[in-house]
Amino acid sequence: MSQSPPQQQRQRSPRPTEERSPPQGRRKEATAKNVQHIEGKGRAVFATRCFQKGEYVVEYHGDLLQITDANMREAEYAQNPATGCYMYYFQYLCKTYCVDATKETGRMGRLINHSKNGNCQTKLHDINGIPHLILVASRDIDEGEELLYDYGDRSKASIAAHPKEKRVAIITLRNESQSVRKIGKTLKVSPSAVAKTIKRYKETCSHEDRPRKGRPRVISAAEDKFIRVTSLRNRRLTAAQIRDQVNATQSSSSRHISRTTVKRRLCESDLHGRIAARKPLLRTGNKQKRLVWAKxxxxxxxxxxxxxxxxxxxxxxxxxxxxxxxxxxxxxxxxxxxxxxxxxxxxxxxxxxxxxxxxxxxxxxxxxxxxxxxxxxxxxxxxxxxxxxxxxxxxxxxxxxxxxxxxxxxxxxxxxxxxxxxxxxxxxxxxxx
Structure with missing residues (x-):
């Protein structure tokens, strides 16, 4: 595989299409391809037979991770640039997953090189509810032809879905002494966005989003206290009943709060809704006798x-x-x-x-x-x-x-x-x- 910088390998985040029918030719995976070394490029995978358009070629095999675990593992790889990083991000059932193929194995999917006009494309194959990332022929492939596919989707939807990977690519290209205009042209991003990304990275040394203030609170600190005290005085009041009491004290021109807002304020005060525990009713005299007996x-x-x-x-x-x-x-x-x-x-x-x-x-x-x-x-x-x-x-x-x-x-x-x-x-x- 071409020895591109480790950070650049993290660009594998296109949106693969989904298929639920079994891929054809999977049993021929070991004999339909071989790995060769190309001078100045590194390892490459070549077809040892012809593939028809839409035919299964190889699986991009590795550890299937959720986005949180993938970020942690990516941070570990960043500590050692010599390790490289073969992480492929994709969306499946409204969740972000990652296939980590960094570990050296006998699988060939991780060794296929990048090309904008590749002869393969990625697809998702569902097996018992678990997504598998496979490569299929995007056109007819001749015997002896190198297998290639596009690592990155430069569409606006993909950039919005994977902003972190795009930021990593910008910083990687900047470290290679490329100009802002050239980076924007390569990644299909405006020069102003590239400049802002570089400036933010210099200030924070991180690719994560900066903390945001969020939407301003609807109610004041005094009203927060009123909600908390009202609940403590009567533990059986519901959030809707407390909401009605708060809204009754406000003028008609004021913005009324919702039941959800009351719930959030009560949770912030560690007042959570629970089923009341059942216990025999005791008079004060019986409570005192029990306390004396216990002592x-x-x-x-x-x-x-x-x-x-x-x-x-x-x-x-x-x-x-x-x-x-x-x-x-x-x-x-x-x-x-x-x-x-x-x-x-x-x-x-x-x-x-x-x-x-x-x-x-x-x-x-x-x-x-x-x-x-x-x-x-x-x-x-x-x-x-x-x-x-x-x-x-x-x-x-x-x-x-x-x-x-x-x-x-x-x-x-x-x-x-x-x-x-x-x-x-x-x-x-x-x-x-």
């Missing part, structure tokens, strides 16, 4: 916590749910059965169960029929709670329960007192040495 037991060891038997009742809904459920769906799938949460009238009923655990051991799970009263809980203590604690933890286990009315009833209290249990706060302790 009294914060010095407990792991063995002490393992000796504690936790218990409680829970209700599980058989059909449906009373909380938000999110699904991921495509357009037109709103009523698809896999995207629905089935509901029934008057609810679907539920199952109430009692359970317990100690350490890493799960205890009995008892299904409660009907409404659990003091007699039902007394039976659970006799048949499930106490036997499990004695069997798993031992005689010195600590039994925990909350202050539910059926837990603190005379019948249950009498049973615990009779069996040497005493009640302390929101827990019950077994008093055995």
């Amino acid at each position: 009294e037991h914060k010095e407990w060891t792991l063995d002490q916590w393992k000796s504690l038997l936790w218990s409680d009742e829970s209700k599980f809904e058989i059909f449906g749910s009373n909380h938000c459920v999110f699904v991921r769906r495509r357009k037109g799938e709103r009523m698809d059965s896999t995207c629905l949460v089935p509901t029934v009238k008057h609810g679907g009923g539920g199952v109430m169960v009692w359970g317990c655990f100690a350490g890493d051991t799960v205890g009995d799970l008892f299904k409660i029929e009907g409404i659990l009263n003091q007699h039902g809980y007394h039976s659970i203590l006799q048949r499930h709670a106490i036997p499990f604690g004695l069997r798993v933890v031992g005689t010195s286990f600590i039994f925990q329960q909350d202050n539910d009315p059926k837990h603190t009833s005379r019948l249950c209290k009498g049973y615990l007192t009779k069996n040497e249990f005493s009640v302390f706060g929101c827990e019950t302790f077994r008093l055995l040495a």
